[in-house]
Amino acid sequence: SDPEHQPLLLLLAGIVGHRNQPAELRTLAQELNSLPEQDRTSQHFAELLAAVDQGLRRSRSSLAVAWQDQPNALALIQYVTHSASNTALDNTLPPEQRTAAVRLLAPGPQQDLLLTQLLDLATPAQPDTVRLAALQLLQTRLTPTAAARLAADCSRSTTSLQHEIIECLCSSDVGAQALLDAIDAGTIPASRITPIRRSLLLKHPQIPVRTQAERLLGDSRATPRSEVVAAWQDSLTLTPDTRQGRAVFQRECSTCHRLGSLGTDVGPSLLTVRNRTPAELLTHILDPNREVGPDFLQFVAVTHSGQSFTGMLAAETSTTLTLRRSGNQQDTISRSDIAELQSAGISLMPEGFELKLSRQELASLIHFIRTGN
Numbered sequence: 569s570d571p572e573h574q575p576l577l578l579l580l581a582g583i584v585g586h587r588n589q590p591a592e593l594r595t596l597a598q599e600l601n602s603l604p605e606q607d608r609t610s611q612h613f614a615e616l617l618a619a620v621d622q623g624l625r626r627s628r629s630s631l632a633v634a635w636q637d638q639p640n641a642l643a644l645i646q647y648v649t650h651s652a653s654n655t656a657l658d659n660t661l662p663p664e665q666r667t668a669a670v671r672l673l674a675p676g677p678q679q680d681l682l683l684t685q686l687l688d689l690a691t692p693a694q695p696d697t698v699r700l701a702a703l704q705l706l707q708t709r710l711t712p713t714a715a716a717r718l719a720a721d722c723s724r725s726t727t728s729l730q731h732e733i734i735e736c737l738c739s740s741d742v743g744a745q746a747l748l749d750a751i752d753a754g755t756i757p758a759s760r761i762t763p764i765r766r767s768l769l770l771k772h773p774q775i776p777v778r779t780q781a782e783r784l785l786g787d788s789r790a791t792p793r794s795e796v797v798a799a800w801q802d803s804l805t806l807t808p809d810t811r812q813g814r815a816v817f818q819r820e821c822s823t824c825h826r827l828g829s830l831g832t833d834v835g836p837s838l839l840t841v842r843n844r845t846p847a848e849l850l851t852h853i854l855d856p857n858r859e860v861g862p863d864f865l866q867f868v869a870v871t872h873s874g875q876s877f878t879g880m881l882a883a884e885t886s887t888t889l890t891l892r893r894s895g896n897q898q899d900t901i902s903r904s905d906i907a908e909l910q911s912a913g914i915s916l917m918p919e920g921f922e923l924k925l926s927r928q929e930l931a932s933l934i935h936f937i938r939t940g941n
Contacts, residue, residue, distance in 0.1 A: 585623020813936030
């Protein structure tokens, strides 16, 4: 129960889960059941169970399955997840407390109930941090109905949450199908799909998904970037509006870039581009892959279970890789889980800003980036 030992205990718990050895898991259940009640009802204990479950899921199992023949151990899971559920669903509690509780719901043995709770926690009525935690758990639990519901909520979400919903949908075959159905119906704009996700959908192993992606997202629909840059040069002649530029930056750029007190440091520092000419900035915005620094290239990691993760390589150890994407969201993946890792050769910054901005908005954005006010 010593907080100083918790990181090591969580790491070991994840390893035990990933190994998925019945004898080790039985011993773990016995040891946990023998702990004093004050330890078995603590936050640290709940986090430990969640770590074991996460490790087991990397081996295509779960805590509920591993302990299905051990009533005392199952009772522990039910107690922990019931308590976490009460906290997560309580709208009167602080968002940070509810967010921590959402992450503890994963080991729950009643997966149908868990799916319903996670969908409720992922709705636009919930705080963003709560929604993000719910989306992370939904990635490996989507059904066609659940995926369609997430897709329907996308347009009513903030820009950063829209990106996370799309990432969640792309994590499974049923999610990818729901995403493409929403694009086909016009409820999610095709411009919201990042180049790397577009590429993965166009190469999807499921033929129906790939065929629909080719129809909706195929290269025949894209305009060469050089033509777009040339066509938008006239925006540089417009008088910029400082207030509008700030609003556009906050809406479209702040999930990856920081300027003053606005935004997040994920992409390159904008201090390095403030001395660029307006024409150069226009080119960088509309053709982001023309010049990409090696530290900001995107990678794709595909696990043995078929789940895909995208982002810049933020950190690596001998056993894990961490990928960072917009909104400063991160995924840490065990190297032993990775079936394929490949550089996509493109920037985290998406193409297609000409579909989101007017010429006046682009002029104002360029002015705001160059002046900071």
